[in-house]
Amino acid sequence: MSVLVTGATGYIALHVIDLLLKENYRVIGTVRSKEKAAKLEKQFNYNKDLTFEIVEDIANLSAFDHVIKNHANEINYVIHMASPVTFTADDFEKDILIPAVNGTKGILESIKQYAPKSVKKFVITSSIAAMMDLTNPTAILTEQSWNPTTWEQAQENGIAAYSGSKKFAEKAAWNFLEENKGIVDFKLTTINPVFVFGPQKFDEDAKGKLNSSCEIIKEAMFAPTESEIDKSVFGSYVDVRDVARAHVCSLHNDELTGKRLILSNASFTKQNIVNIMNKRFPQLKGKIAPADNSELPQGGRVHNEKTKALLGYIFKDLEEIVVDMADQILKVQEQ
Numbered sequence: 001m002s003v004l005v006t007g008a009t010g011y012i013a014l015h016v017i018d019l020l021l022k023e024n025y026r027v028i029g030t031v032r033s034k035e036k037a038a039k040l041e042k043q044f045n046y047n048k049d050l051t052f053e054i055v056e057d058i059a060n061l062s063a064f065d066h067v068i069k070n071h072a073n074e075i076n077y078v079i080h081m082a083s084p085v086t087f088t089a090d091d092f093e094k095d096i097l098i099p100a101v102n103g104t105k106g107i108l109e110s111i112k113q114y115a116p117k118s119v120k121k122f123v124i125t126s127s128i129a130a131m132m133d134l135t136n137p138t139a140i141l142t143e144q145s146w147n148p149t150t151w152e153q154a155q156e157n158g159i160a161a162y163s164g165s166k167k168f169a170e171k172a173a174w175n176f177l178e179e180n181k182g183i184v185d186f187k188l189t190t191i192n193p194v195f196v197f198g199p200q201k202f203d204e205d206a207k208g209k210l211n212s213s214c215e216i217i218k219e220a221m222f223a224p225t226e227s228e229i230d231k232s233v234f235g236s237y238v239d240v241r242d243v244a245r246a247h248v249c250s251l252h253n254d255e256l257t258g259k260r261l262i263l264s265n266a267s268f269t270k271q272n273i274v275n276i277m278n279k280r281f282p283q284l285k286g287k288i289a290p291a292d293n294s295e296l297p298q299g300g301r302v303h304n305e306k307t308k309a310l311l312g313y314i315f316k317d318l319e320e321i322v323v324d325m326a327d328q329i330l331k332v333q334e335q
């Protein structure tokens with residue numbers, strides 16, 4: 001069985017690819033350049049079940065044509081993860097919204113044209129951002145929630161642009177399926193994670209600046225002693241390995257078909273992270289912000305009991321995630 005994974009260089013994608021290879025799938029990854037493919041080939045120890053195709057820019061609606069055409073009978077599953085993950089851009093529409101939406105529309109049209117019957121499952125990595133109403137920050141979020149933003153509002157700032165990009169891209173996938181019933185054979189599952197944290201798949205990638213979500217938590221983990229640490233709920237978290245597992249489960253678990261899965265364990269404050277660092281890394285005391293053992297608030301606005309029941313595995317908790325990330329970062333800093 002072969003799986004096409006778009007955005008194969010990504011933080012989450014590397015964990016997904018690793019899991020797929022361990023479960024004996026053949027994987028075709030899309031990357032933006034030959035150099036990026038060469039790095040991944042080496043990282044995955046030249047695994048013969050892992051090959052790459054170059055897709056330079058998903059904003060181009062025909063970007064995936066050559067990939068789907070060349071592997072038309074081979075690809076059984078698609079995990080579409082490539083999307084801009086940034087809150088800064090010169091032009092929010094051109095740099096964030098259009099690539100996200102065109103990437104999704106483009107790959108779906110390519111499948112319709114070249115592999116309408118061989119692709120059986122399409123899994124898209126959406127986001128809690130596709131569900132959140134930025135103007136109502138206390139609203140409860142469930143598997144039914146939709147971000148109400150308009151295309152125009154999504155161009156007001158970076159957070160609105162990223163959130164809008166995830167909403168419009170996910171909507172494009174559901175709409176496509178509705179409009180192409182009977183023409184394409186595949187089923188759809190969307191994975192909507194909250195903040196994804198946890199170790200990088202490969203230690204060498206834990207050096208320097210990390211991907212957007214991990215960089216947020218890393219700043220709190222290693223905040224200097226005198227820092228003002230935010231004690232309010234910052235958001236909700238989930239471990240990258242749990243997110244990867246949900247993608248792979250979605251390929252073969254029919255109960256997940258047609259579902260939007262919210263990947264979230266619990267809410268967190270930055271002070272929770274600082275407290276874990278102080279407890280588990282006593283050697284850093286005096287070098288990082290101090291613990292504060294007063295009671296911290298809990299958010300609880302993400303209600304994903306349905307997803308948890310469907311997936312049936314326990315998500316990792318914040319302590320395990322922070323410790324695994326810190327161990328990896330400290331290890332590579334010593335090298």
Ligand code: NDP
Nearest residue numbers: 007009010011012057058081082083084085127195196213
């Ligand atoms: P990364 O930034 O690590 O990965 C993004 C991937 O998309 C990279 O492979 C990147 O390629 C590719 N990409 C971005 N823009 C383009 C483009 N215009 N053309 C071609 N490829 C492009 O992010 P994550 O692993 O964190 O995110 C993966 C997916 O998960 C995204 O869809 C994201 O929205 C979603 N997600 C992430 C969350 C998180 O907390 N990390 C939370 C919720 C959802 P390159 O490496 O070459 O830049």
